[in-house]
Amino acid sequence: MKHSDKQDVFELIDEINRCYNESQSLSDQWFDVMAKQYSHCVALAKSNNNIVGMATLTDGEAEGVGQLNVFVLPQHARQNIGANLYRTLIKRPQLQYKELVAHTKESCFSGSAFAKRLGFEKEREVYQLTLKLSNFKSRKKRCRLEKVTKDNLHKYNKIIEENLGYTLDKNGLTQMLKDSDVSTYLAYIGDNAKTPVATFTQQVRNGQSAYIYDVAVAKKMQRRGYGATVMNTCFLKLLEADISVVELLVDKTNTAAINFYKYLGFLEEDVIVQWRGSLK
Incomplete structure (x- = not known):
């Protein structure tokens, strides 16, 4: 290219x-x-x-x-x-x-057929959930957001590792920061708080929609309603940027997360299938 x-x-x-x-x-x-x-x-x-x-x-x-x-x-x-x-x-x-991973929409039959022709096997399915921000009802509680940088990367990695099982090194962060459409945030409850309660990443698409991923709440801070507060702040920030639709993916087996996002107003849009193929 x-x-x-x-x-x-x-x-x-x-x-x-x-x-x-x-x-x-x-x-x-x-x-x-x-x-x-x-x-x-x-x-x-x-x-x-x-x-x-x-x-x-x-x-x-x-x-x-x-x-x-x-x-x-x-x-x-x-x-x-x-x-x-x-x-x-x-x-x-x-x-x-050694292995390849690909994703297709369940509604896109040609994509699934292509993956099968390559010898890929279906690994898991996730719901594609969408929220029209015009239907979003803001809550009073907000949190303070701070972009992830090399200086606070250790705080981000602590939350991500205990929830998702991996960390981001400085080289990975450098590559991520080069894309102005992608922003990763740490969320704090209280103006003077030094310990983040959660993190999330958002990618703006076509200047109209946003994809949210790697949403994680610190283990010790879970079940306190902080997830809803963080998402509330995220959505308000996107509204200020004239974003109209928010999209995210949730594993079909993660009932708690599905119920949480439906509580926030998300609707099921499609099913994303993850395929895995071996090159050995």
């Missing part, structure tokens, strides 16, 4: 969003970093000098695991474009993964 491909790549994603009712979003920062440092992680398919498909293969949730994303315009489906992009990426010497 070259810098000269930027406009065509952005137009491809816009068309994918329109055709499949998706909310994928690319930032200028993401493209610049990928084109300059990680071009080997991207494969493009062209027809008559127009980009009609794109695949990315990047580091996943653990060492040796890659995250696969494939986008092909619907008018060019069933032409083996996705499979060819996939084969191109896994042959590159810089991308030697």
Whole structure:
């Protein structure tokens, strides 16, 4: 992928969003970093000098695991474009993964069929929940938000590790901070509090919607209503930025989290299927 491909790549994603009712979003920062440092992680398919498909293969949730994303315009489906992009990426010497993870929407039959053709197996299912902020009823309680930086990274890692089982190193933080659409926050109860009660990450998409993930409340602070307070503050901040829709994913087996977000007003939009394939 070259810098000269930027406009065509952005137009491809816009068309994918329109055709499949998706909310994928690319930032200028993401493209610049990928084109300059990680071009080997991207494969493009062209027809008559127009980009009609794109695949990315990047580091996943653990060492040796890659995250696969494939986008092909619907008018060019069933032409083996996705499979060819996939084969191109896994042959590159810089991308030697043992396993790959991919995600599809349950409502997108072609995506599920593609994953099966590649030999991937269904691993888990999560609900895609959405909230229209016009329907959001603000609560009085608010918290203080502080962006995660190298100076407070240890506080973030303490909460994330005890809830999600991993940590973020300084290199990972540096890459995350390069994307202006992504913000990770620590939440404090009280203006003078020094110990955060929770953390979350938000990614603004297309300037209209936001995806929230890695929401975690410190173990000692759970069951005190702080989760609702943190989300209330998050939603108010997004409203101030003219964001209209919030989206998040919750594992179908996590009944407590599903009930919590439905209590906040979220509705089930779709089911996201996680697939895993072996390259051994």
